[in-house]
Amino acid sequence: MNRPCPIVFDLDGTLIDSAPDIHACVNAVLRENDIAPLPLDRVRSFIGGGVDLLWTRVIAACAIEPVHRPALIAAFMARYHDATALTRLFPGAIEALGRLADAGHPLGLCTNKPMAPTRVVLDHFGLSHLMPVVIGGDSLPQRKPDPAPLRLALAQLGATGDAPRALYVGDSEFDAHCAAAVPVPFLIYSKGYRMTPIDELPHQAVFDHFDQLPGLVAATIAGSDVSAP
Numbered sequence: 319m320n321r322p323c324p325i326v327f328d329l330d331g332t333l334i335d336s337a338p339d340i341h342a343c344v345n346a347v348l349r350e351n352d353i354a355p356l357p358l359d360r361v362r363s364f365i366g367g368g369v370d371l372l373w374t375r376v377i378a379a380c381a382i383e384p385v386h387r388p389a390l391i392a393a394f395m396a397r398y399h400d401a402t403a404l405t406r407l408f409p410g411a412i413e414a415l416g417r418l419a420d421a422g423h424p425l426g427l428c429t430n431k432p433m434a435p436t437r438v439v440l441d442h443f444g445l446s447h448l449m450p451v452v453i454g455g456d457s458l459p460q461r462k463p464d465p466a467p468l469r470l471a472l473a474q475l476g477a478t479g480d481a482p483r484a485l486y487v488g489d490s491e492f493d494a495h496c497a498a499a500v501p502v503p504f505l506i507y508s509k510g511y512r513m514t515p516i517d518e519l520p521h522q523a524v525f526d527h528f529d530q531l532p533g534l535v536a537a538t539i540a541g542s543d544v545s546a547p
């Protein structure tokens with residue numbers, strides 16, 4: 319029988335609904351600088367590419383002078399590094415991770431969120447023990463959609479080669495294009511943060527609730543060359 323394949327997860331918009339905390343941190347910094355706050359939906363649409371891209375988008379949306387960028391990002395990080403009060407796990411996420419781990423799948427995380435807040439969130443929600451491999455947005459010079467961070471996570475989980483025997487689970491354009499570039503099959507969570515319709519993104523399968531994920535993983539493996547030895 320084949321060894322269960324590694325499965326790597328995205329974090330923001332996939333395992334956790336962190337937009338309310340990111341929104342609160344952005345607006346706290348904007349208010350400190352006498353800049354009008356942004357609505358939650360707007361900030362949510364800026365998430366996915368990491369802190370630098372988030373602030374590129376905030377700076378454009380608020381017509382802020384680029385010279386202020388380093389100070390704004392530093393003020394943001396001072397709040398963001400341990401912001402968990404408004405963040406929630408998506409329903410069923412921890413149970414699905416537990417079921418996949420119990421089935422023998424090595425699990426990992428590949429996020430564009432910097433490592434410091436990533437570690438805090440994983441500890442806060444009791445997920446750290448399930449994730450032996452964690453690659454953050456500042457682990458490498460490249461970030462998703464570049465395939466390098468996901469390739470590194472997969473290599474650390476023992477999945478290497480031109481088409482690693484593994485799956486990636488995420489919610490966004492960044493995740494879909496990253497998985498396609500590796501390449502590994504991509505399972506997309508429909509309730510996450512995404513501006514592009516799912517039909518327009520490369521993906522293997524869609525799920526709306528984490529209850530569906532273990533079955534979808536099994537079906538994807540059965541129907542694709544992920545099951546090859």
Ligand SMILES: O=C(O)COP(=O)(O)O
Nearest residue numbers: 329330366368429430431
């Ligand atoms: O920090 C972000 O912008 C997004 O992080 P993610 O890769 O976990 O979605």
